[in-house]
Amino acid sequence: MTNLTIVANIVAKEDKVELVKQELLNLIEFTRAEEGCVNYDLHQDNTNPAHFLFFENWATRELWQQHMANSHIAEYLAATEGAVESFVVNEMTQIG
Template identity: 65%
Template sequence: MSKLTIVANIKTKADKIDLVKSELLKLIAITRAEKGCINYNLHQDNDNPTHFVFYENWESRDLWQTHMNNNHLKEYMAATEGAVDEFTLNEMTEIDS
């Protein structure tokens, strides 16, 4: 099993920034406590406050998949329905450490 890096880009509607941000913040502590989570860091673009990025590292893809199926992510999706304009997720492998 090799480490998996995730880069998730979330772009919100301009009038939903505070809602989405508060819901994203709720994910941090619970996710960091999950088995296999190495780091789970949320960022917000300095010039475009509608753009958030999660930078994550997981011990394996299987453990990340478990995370993706947890209830707290389903609750986030329900709470932010219609508030997110764009979501992209990249599964990546570090090539130089």
């Protein structure tokens, strides 16, 4: 069975980059320990430090949805309320 690949693009407001970055970093340890998490890798754009990208692979969509419903995601959303310009998530399947 093919993993579910998630590409999440997060753009922080210019004056909130460090806050958003720290809160995203806080998600990593918890998420990597979750059932079904194959990888959960955070990137920061080299030319636009306000742009972050999570590249994730999950064993199933159901396990990813459980991740999205976890308390640490709710805590991240509360901590960054009003600090994020955009948040776009794409569910993808590797084809090659």
